[in-house]
Each structure stands twice: as structure tokens, then as C-alpha cells.
Amino acid sequence: MRSPAELDDVRWSDLTHAYGSAEDVPELIRALYEDDEEAADEAVYELYGNIHHQGTIYQASAPAVPFLAHAALHAPRKHEDLLMLLAVLADHGPAFVESPHWPRSDVAAVCSELCAVLPALLPCLEDPERGVRRAALRMVATVADVLPDEPRALAVEQVEALYTDDPVPAVRADALIVLNRFGRTLEPLDSPLPEVRLAAAQLAAERSGPPYAPELVEIFAEDGTEPDPGDDDFPWSDTTTQERLTDLLTQDPDVGLTVAARWIGAGDFGSQGSWLAEGIAASWRDKEHEVLSLSLAALPHARDTAALRTRFRVIGHWIDLLPEPDADLRNALHRHAGAEDETAEPALLALTHSRDPRAVDLVLERPTARLLEAAAQRFPEAADRLIPVIRRELAAGATGNDGIALVRALDPFGAEARAAEPELIDCLRTRRAAIVAARRLGANGVSTPEITSLLHKATQSTDASLRASAAVAHHRLTGDPETALRTYELLLASKGQSHWYLSGLEPMGDAAAPLLARIEPLLEAGHDWTRKAAAEAHHWITGSPDRAVPVLADLAGPTPVGLSALKALATTGSSPDELHPALRSYVSSPKRLLTDTPFSGQGHPDEELRTVSRLLLTIG
Template sequence: MRSPDELDSVQWDALDHAYGSAEDVPELIRALYGDDEEAASEAVHELFGSIHHQGTVYEASGPAVPFLAHAVRHAPSHRTDLLMLLAVMADHDPSAAGSPPRLGADVAAVCTELCRVLPDLLPCLGDAEPSVRRAALRVVGAVADLLPAGSAAPTLVEGLYAADPVPAVRADAATVLALLGRETGALDHPLREVRLAVAVLEAERSGPPYRAELVAVVAADGAEPDPREDDLPWADGTVRGDRLAALLVRDADAALAVAARWIAAGDLGSCGSWLARDVAEAWRDREPEVVDLLIAALPHQPDPQTRSARLHVLADWIRHLPEPGAELRDTLHRYAAADDPSAEAALLALVHARDPRALDLLLDEASDRAPDHGPDRATDPAPGHPGSTLLSAAARSFPDAADRLVPAIRRALAAGADGNAAIALVGALERFGPAARQARPELTDCLRTGRAAIVAARLLGLLGERTEEITGLLQEAALSTDSALSGAAVAAHHRLTGEAGPALRTFERLLSGGGQTSWYLAHLQSLGAAAAPLLPVVERLLDGGDWTRLAAAEAHHRITGSPDRAVPVLAGLVGPSPVGLAALRALAAIGRAPEELRPALRGLAFSPLRLLSDSGLSATGHPDEELRALARTLLAAGFATEPAVTR
């Protein structure tokens, strides 16, 4: 250890941390010893953000270790925090360790210094405060693979495991003993916390599928979070609950069995319902079981906010059920019809369940609340209009209900919806095809006022209704300094008038100016063969970044009518990523794929695991579902015989 008197012997200004020069480190460490508790707390916070920042250590981190160790022993008001700082700074992959020189230089320096001062920190394992003992165990665990022979740490940890009065400390000691290569107790240990810790260790060692005995222990002992102890993270930032959930999700059958047991026990801390959700996010085709569990968890959620969160999760997964059952829909209807803050989330779930009663709740009650200003109430503001999320979902679930939904969407737009809400509402209108022409006044107003102007311009072009007002607004929007709006407007203007000249001039300018090239190419596609004069520009962009290549390939196919150049480019982008999904979508629209893509398509089509996560931004459902469906479509459509050579 090194005392604050030695701080000036280190040339801190020659070392760096997350924010540049480490010249402020001495001042922060000295603040730990002062009488100003607020300054000391702030110093701890600053050290967590500078010499250790989001999992990264720096040149100044290793030299700071002996000073932090001294502060743990001699400035004890922040012992737990400082021990945790030492532990997380030393986090490393033991398989890359062997000896510190095999680690990254900065991590190696931290580990070397921590091993050197560890004997001075071992008394913390006997501290009167349980949180200090637990933090000290994490320090030992962080360098367990690097400790020299003869270290006193293993013996002290064994003593905690055998006799500490706090179950959580004994459970932590079991984990550290495993890191030290020592055997711990069996799954029949008398303490629940220890049994659970041992179960986690055995699961980590064995991997899935987990033994029935192990799953039974987790199901019985993991349902109740320990209310007496705040869980401390380990050196890698994980806490017990996160580690356990991550392990369980690797075995879907085990996870669902455990989630069912936890939910039946009251779903304390929502552990069971969150575990069920995690299974649905990780595995394909488990939605029916997950939905059943989430429904079963609802009565255990008396708090409306928590219940609303569960209902939102239900809404996400119900739309993947081929035919939601009557009992499920009746349950959702009861929640949606209740006078309760969670009713809106329940209504969203009912909409996704495609239950016709959802339309009655969504629209009739809103109409009852809306003031009547005359015979044509559709264009009048209505403070009770449904939200954009509900209306967008209803447009997906009830595409044949244009007669009821289009007027509701018009009211919402007329009432002043803007931003993402207006974008969602215009997108919902597009689902109704020609019936959306009823909303021409609202769409032109969006274009005029700049609310969702890009999507409004596009939809006006798709609807094909040419008026002087619309073409004039599109011409005006084409001159906008917003390049995305300009491109959307000229493309829509071309759709309505057939005049290619203005569009060609605008796109030539946009494509030569950089910026959001993929956006401009996406709008250019609607010109089809009329964009042939821009083909040389499009061909150059086939060598751009991923999204640019994608859009250029699609545009090339639309302009030429030939897939020869587009298919190889698109095939090279296919994979479990957003751009890979878009490439699959484009190949499916063309209707062909190169033969060498077959193995990749089979992997995308038949993986039991989800390969794409849900960003929450998709308007069509979970992106992994679309990924699988498109891959299967292409497998069924046939393959090109020519090899795909990406240019």
C-alpha cells in the first residue's frame, strides 16, 4: 500500500485516464481522507468514471491501486465502494491471463498491483460490515487465477463459507472458492442462498441442458430475492439475478419451468415474468408458453405501473400467435375495459390479439368523449382521440376496418399530432390503400406544416390523386433544405405527373452531394426506368457502404429491370443484421438468390434461436420473424445458377 504522502512521487500528469491527463487523481485520492463527506463521495464517483470507465482501465489505473488500497484501510468511510472499484478494474478473462503480461498492458498493471497489495486487504474479509466482506470477496475473486501459491486468501474465504452469519456472504464465498479452484457444498446445503449459488456454479460448468436436480433447486430457491441484502455486482458487472437469468435462458425448457414456479409463488420482483419474456426474446416458437405465463403473472401485479409493463410485453408477443384463444382474449378484454391506469396497455394487447371488441373500446369510447362540433366531426380536434400507438396497431390488426379507423386517424392528425406520432399515423393510413384518400386534407396539411412531411409526401404520391394543391405543395417541398423531404417530394411529384426532369435534376444533386445517400436512392427507385440517365451514378454507389450498396442495388434493379447486378450485391449483404434483413427483403421482391446463398438461408430459416433482436422500431413485428419468413420464401423460390460475385 502507499499512503497519500507518496502521491507526488508519481508523475500523474504523464499518465492518462478516460478524460485525458490523470493530473487530478492525487486530489481525488486525498479527498477520500478529508472530513468533507460530500467531497469524498464525489471523489469516489469521479474515480469510477476516470480510472475505470465503462469497463475500461487506463495508464493511471495501475499506479492508483496501492493508494486506493491504503484508503480502504485508513479512510474507511467508503470501504465498500473502493473495494468494488478495485475489483472491477481487475476484471479480465482468466483464459487470457496465465500471467499478467498476457493481458492488455493496463489491465495487467492493475492485476499485478492488486495481487501485490491483496495481503493488506485480506483483513476486510473479517470486517464487521457484511457489505465490506462481500466487496472484499469480489476483490479476491477478480484475481483468483493470478494469486501466488501460499496466499492466505483461500483459507480465509473457506472460513467465510463455513461460518459467516450472513447467508449472502456465504453464498459469495462459495462463488469465490469456485474461482479459486476449490470444491464447494452440494445442492443440498441448508442455506437457500448457498444452494442457489452452487446451482449457478454447476450450471456454468455443465452447460445446457441442465440436470433436473439443478433446475429444481433454482425453481425452489430463486423465486424470492433476499430483501435483507442489496446485491453487489461482480467484477464483470453482473449480479446474481442477471447471471442466473442468462444461464437459464440458454435452456428454454428449464427457463420456462423455473418461470412457471416463480410466477406460481407470487412473481416476486417480477422475476418469473421477466424470465419468460427473456425466453421469448432468445428462442423462436416459444410464444404460446410465454404468453400463458405472462397472463398467469398478471394477478400478482397489483401495482398498475408494473401491470402495465407486463401487458406491454404481452402485447409484443401476442401478435405472433397464429390464433389467440378465446380465454386469453376474454382476460385481456376484462383488463382493457376496467377503469384502471393499465387499461390502455391491455387494450394494445387486445388489439394485437385481433379481437373485434378492441375496436369498440378503442373508437366508441373515444367518440363518446370527443366534443361534437357539427356534422363533420372527423376534421375537428378531439381531446379524447386514441393515441398513435393504438391506432397504428389497429391498422395492422384490422386492415378491413378502414371505415372506422381512417376517420379516427384523421381526427388525431387534425388535432395536431406531430413528430413520431404523426409519422406513425400516416404510416397507418398507408395500410388502407385507396381508402386513405379520405385523409387528403390532413395529409396536405402535414405537408404544408412540416408534420411528418416526408411520409405524407410519399403517401400522397402512392395514392395517385393529382390536384393542383397537391402538386404545388410537392413542388414547394422539393425545394426544401431538408434533402430527405426534397427527394420524397420529387419522387411523389413524378408519380402523379410523370414529369421526370425535376426529379432527375434533384436526385443528381442529392446523390452527388453525399449525405443520406441510401435515403435518396430509396426514393429514386420509384422513378423506375425514367431514372436511366442516373444509372452511372447508381453503379458507382454499388461500391459504397452497406446501406448505400443495398439501396443502389435495389435502384439498379428497378431502373434496368435486370437482377444481374443487384442480386450479387444483395446476396453479399444477407445476414442476421438490420441491413442483412433489408437485403433479404429486396431479394424476396426480386424472387431469386444465388445458389451459394442456400446454406446461409437455411441457417436463417431454421435456427431455433432468434438471430435478430427487436429494436422496438419495427412497424411490422419482430424483425427475426420477418428474417425467418423471408429466408424460407427464398428457399422455396429457387436459385440462380450463376455464381454471385460481389462487385
């Protein structure tokens, strides 16, 4: 343990942290001792950002440990924060200790320093503040597997005392977990304390794995209803924190849904039942109906506007996957969509995703770019009502993502989208959503001198993506490939993400044949997305699958680029036999093989994986 007086004995300028030189660390550590609480808070915040940055530690982390340990004992009002900082600095997976990389790792150096000062920090386990005791327990837990025998014995003795006698149940639960980290397998499932029972059940479930025993499920459902109100958000492995418990229950979807229903029925404290249900939908296929039923039951328990908005956003994501959403859920969304507050838009978006026809009237009453795009995708038959509003919003000067969404909203309408030609021309002229406007103008098929002149001018833009889109659109309208070929020659000759440009070549077909000399070498590029785009473009140009199929088949799999490769394979009409076992597994897997954010509102890639895999099996 080292005092601030020794800070200058370390050559901090020779060490690095997340932002480069660690020469600022001494000043931050000295600030911890100041009477200025705001300055001390800022110092803690900065230390969490530089010597420990998003789970990563650095050269300067281990040398800081003895000084942080001293501050944890002597700096005013920062004991809990600094003990937790020591804990997260030393956090590591048990398997890493056996790795050949461990001895030379920064985390091994941190653990070594923490083990050296731990005996002096053990009195923190007796601190009158529960938060300090819990932070001290978490610090001890992080080095439980590397502590030398003597400090280990001292730590176990004090942790056992907390487990037996501490007046705060949450501290006893933490102590139980730490004892398990020390190899003491305790499972007091019959403890009179809910916090201890819950910790014991979680530890037992982690050891057994799913399916979980009924007695554990009952404890999860009953004792996990309302987490300890003094719990915190610090990361810490193998604890009863809600995130870890939710992850555990997600591994057994039937049990997880049962527990989520109990938690929601008990008031959905902290939205924990909702989050558990949604985690199951994100991890397991074909659970949307049950999850959305629980989401409907949870709506009355949302405690504020932010929570309600979140529920609607998530409902809007999963309801899109149901062929026929329940009337009760759609009616609830309709009621909220008519509200005069911040929850109305996400509720209306969810109602639109449910394909409820009442959504169109509401969207037209309060049009936003995102709502109009969603409505156009799901109600293309309402073109006569939606297109005038889309045109009006574009004419009003929509920019950025709003402009892009409004132009994309025209895509489902086919020839009827030509009515928006004046607004698209203005977008291209003023460079508002110009890339998608150029594509849309090309797809419209209407060639005028004004449009072709604007497209030709756009091929000289400094924006490479606009040059590519405008060049292909120019070819589609004029039939003259020269401008497009010249533009693409330059784009493909430059260094960069060439797959971004190749993906736009499909409309040119064999007119892009002069580009094959540039494209064929990319079939062997090191970047997966480039190989995929090159294979796809090669097929578009030649009409032959011979060169494309081997490349696409090699890339195919449950990854973003693998899914894109599978879609491209389907367009070739080829389905290699050697892919079929994998395709069958993609179709039959009960777990989701591709993840997605529940806030994207753009469907789910795992559903696309299953659909395209089924299609490829029929081709085979």
C-alpha cells in the same frame, strides 16, 4: 497503497479517462475522505463514470488503484463502494490473460496494481458489515487467476474461513464462488443453506452445460424463488445474481420454462419468473404460447404500476406473433385496457396487437398516435371509423413521433387515405412529419397545383431526407422526372449515408435510369447498407437482376442488413442455389438468429428471416 498526500506525485494531466484528461481524479479521491457524505457520494459516482465507464477502463485507472485501496480502508462510510469499484476495474475474462494483448492492456495494469495492494485489503473480508465482506470477496475474485502465490495463499485461507463460518448465507455462497475461481471445485448441493445450494447448482450447471441434471433444476426452481434480499446490482462474473442465473436457464428453454413457472407460482418475486420466460421467448423460436401463458399467470403478482406496464408492453410484443391468442389472455388484457390508470394504454396496445376486435372501440375512446397506428395496421377494415380520428389528431397539430405515427397510420387504408389529404398538406406546409407526409401524398396519387408546388418547394429543404422523399413524390404525381433526377444527383454526389436516399427510389422505376452512373459504383462501396441499397435500386431501375443478385446474395445472412438483402432478393425472383443450405438453416434453427427489443411493438425480425427464407427456397 498510497495516501491522498501522494496524489500530486502522479502527473494526472498526462493521463486520460473516459472524458479526456484525468486531472480531476485527485480532487475526486480527496473528496472520498470528507465528512460531507453527499460530496463523497458524488465522487464515487464520478469515478464510476470516468476511470470506469460502461465496462471500459483507461490510462488513469491503474494509477488510481493504490489510492482507491487506501480510501477503501480509511475513507468514512465508502468501504463497500470502493471495494466494488476496485472489483469492476479489474474485471476480465479468464481467456484474456492468455491473449498476446494482455501484458500491454489497461486491465492488466489494474490487476497488477490490485494484486500489489490486495494483502492490505484482505482484512475487509472480516468486516462486520456483510456488504463490505461481499464486496471484498468480489474484489478478490477478479484477480484470482493472476494473484502471485503468497497473496493467493493468504486470500484462499480467509475465503475458506468465510465459506465455513460466516453467519450470512449469501456471504458463504459468494465465498464458494471465489473458491471455485481459485480452482477449488466444490459442489455442496446438499448444503442446508439455500443460497449455498443455489450457488453450487449454478456452478455445476455452468460446468456441465445443458441439458441440466434434474437435481440442479429442482434447486434452481426451489432455492431461486426469492433471491437474497441483500443482493446488489454490481456486475460480477459467475455469481448467483439473478441476471446470471436467468442467462444460464435461458440456455435450456424447457428447463427455463419449468423454473419460470415455479417462480411465478411462488409469487414472481421481483418479476424474476416473468423475465426468465421472456428471455426464453427472445432466445428461442415458437415458445410464445408457453411464455404468454406464464405472463398471464404473472399479472396478479405485479407489485406496482411500473411492473404491470412492463408486463403489458412485453405481452404486446409477443402476442403479435401468435396466430390465435388465447381468449383468457385477451380477456385479461381487455379488463385492464378499460382501467382508469397508467396501465390502460399498454394493456390496450397489447389487446390491439392480439387483433381482438374489441380493441377498436377502446382505441377510439382514448386515441393516441401509437394506438391509432397499431389499430390501423391490424384493423384496416375499420377505415371508416379510424380515419376521421386520425385526421382530427393530425389537425390538432401533432408533431414529432406522434405526427409520424399518425401519418403512417394511413398506410394500410390505400385509396381511402386520400380523405386525409388536407391534413397531409398542412403537415408538409408546416414541416410536421413532413417526410412521411410527402411520401403519403405521393402514394395517394392525387395531383393538385398546391400539392405539387409544396413538394417542389420541399426539394429545396435543408433536410436531405425530406428533399429525397418530396422529389420522388413530385415525380409520382407529375410524371416529370427532372426535379427528382436533379435532387438525387446532388444527394448521391454528397458524402454521407446514400443508402437512406436510394431506398426511396423504387416508385421511379426506369425513370431513374440517368442515375445509374451514380449508383453502379456504389455496388462496390465499403458500407454494407450502401451496397445493399445500390443493388436494390439497380434492380428497380433496370428490371434486370443480373447486377443486383450477386451483391445481395453476398450480403444475405442473419443480420439486419442480411435480412434486408434477403427481402430484396425475393423481389428479384432469384434465389441462388449456393444460398439454399444457409436458407434451410435459417428456417430450421430452433434458436432465434436475430434479436429484437420486446418493447418495439413492430414484430420480430427473426420471424421475417424465417418467412423470407422459406419464400426464397420455393423460388429456387
